Amino acid sequence: MSAYSEDKIKDWLSLYDDDIFSLPSVEDAFGDFDYYVSDESDVTPLGAVDAFRPVENACLSHFGYWILQAEEVRAASLDIAQRVRFLRDNARVLSFESNPNHLTPSLANYGETLLQLLATSRLDLVTPTEQLALRVLKSGRYKALDGAGGYFSAPARVGVFALEMLAAARGEAIEWETFHVPPDRFWLDCARVGLTEPDPTKAAEWAQELCDAHMRTLRSDLENGALNAAPGQEIEEAAHFLWPISTVAFLRMRSRLGLSTAEVDHPLMRTSFAVLHDWAIPVDAWPGAPWYVDVLAKIDDAAPELAPSLAPIR
Numbered sequence: 001m002s003a004y005s006e007d008k009i010k011d012w013l014s015l016y017d018d019d020i021f022s023l024p025s026v027e028d029a030f031g032d033f034d035y036y037v038s039d040e041s042d043v044t045p046l047g048a049v050d051a052f053r054p055v056e057n058a059c060l061s062h063f064g065y066w067i068l069q070a071e072e073v074r075a076a077s078l079d080i081a082q083r084v085r086f087l088r089d090n091a092r093v094l095s096f097e098s099n100p101n102h103l104t105p106s107l108a109n110y111g112e113t114l115l116q117l118l119a120t121s122r123l124d125l126v127t128p129t130e131q132l133a134l135r136v137l138k139s140g141r142y143k144a145l146d147g148a149g150g151y152f153s154a155p156a157r158v159g160v161f162a163l164e165m166l167a168a169a170r171g172e173a174i175e176w177e178t179f180h181v182p183p184d185r186f187w188l189d190c191a192r193v194g195l196t197e198p199d200p201t202k203a204a205e206w207a208q209e210l211c212d213a214h215m216r217t218l219r220s221d222l223e224n225g226a227l228n229a230a231p232g233q234e235i236e237e238a239a240h241f242l243w244p245i246s247t248v249a250f251l252r253m254r255s256r257l258g259l260s261t262a263e264v265d266h267p268l269m270r271t272s273f274a275v276l277h278d279w280a281i282p283v284d285a286w287p288g289a290p291w292y293v294d295v296l297a298k299i300d301d302a303a304p305e306l307a308p309s310l311a312p313i314r
Helices: 006-016 024-036 045-070 075-098 107-119 123-137 158-169 185-194 200-216 245-256 272-276 290-302 307-313
Strands: none
Touching: 006 045, 024 045, 024 290, 045 075, 045 272, 045 290, 075 107, 075 123, 075 307, 107 123, 107 158, 107 245, 123 158, 123 307, 158 185, 158 245, 185 200, 200 245, 290 307
16 A cells, blocks of 8 residues: 555645646636537547546546545536546447547546446436446457457456446346457456355455555556556556555445445555445536536537437436
8 A cells, every 4th residue: 555645646646636627628628629520620529429438537636535535425527527527438338439540448447437336326327327337348359450469468357347247237147258358257256256245244355355456557657757558557547546546446336235244454445545435426416517517419410420329318
């Protein structure tokens, strides 16, 4: 835990401590989107939606910073981040399905998104996000092209874990090899066996191991201030580095199944993010804004094929 102290992560997120909509990267995102949906651009309307990645990152980083700064849960910021993420995921899947040469979306990204949604009980977005991930998975396009490298340089972790937990809760299982995905054995077993473990003490042991596994997935090098996409390091959002979304999602899934879990004794469960262990994002935490209405209207006009899937975030 010493390499991931709260002070280092708080310093990393401190760029997002104030008005995030005045940040140059966020202002540029809106400008880029407006240009991409104009007649002057050769970017597809679906591709234009991805311009909002800086908005999602800024909102989530703002959310994480204020928990580290003062254990203050700024729910509106997380709500915006989750809506923008859902918007981008829908556009990316439609682009992927319409273009056989489109890069296959990252399974790890879907896993990280789903675990965060489960960890905050954002259940209105869990099922539609799971359906997006399953559409990509069942496309078969994680298979490497002839002469190309594979999509997985290490066994898949958080994507397998999130989707397998949701399947296990329904009494189902996913045949990962059928879809050309090599599952990491611990993460798979944690979902298939640990999730429904009837003994509260044994379940807590799974959760403790999951905390260690969560730390091993962080795509960062905070000592050198640089990202490091080493094999198996799948979680990329700094706000999740001390927020154990994997473990909290696991515990909440067990609770929804009517199963109890003993106390999880791990340092990762005692960071400032512990304030979120029993927290659920309030309905309509963010009431919307004129810019959001304007963005959705432009998407409806430029990409009408995308509009029907956006009902959960309107």
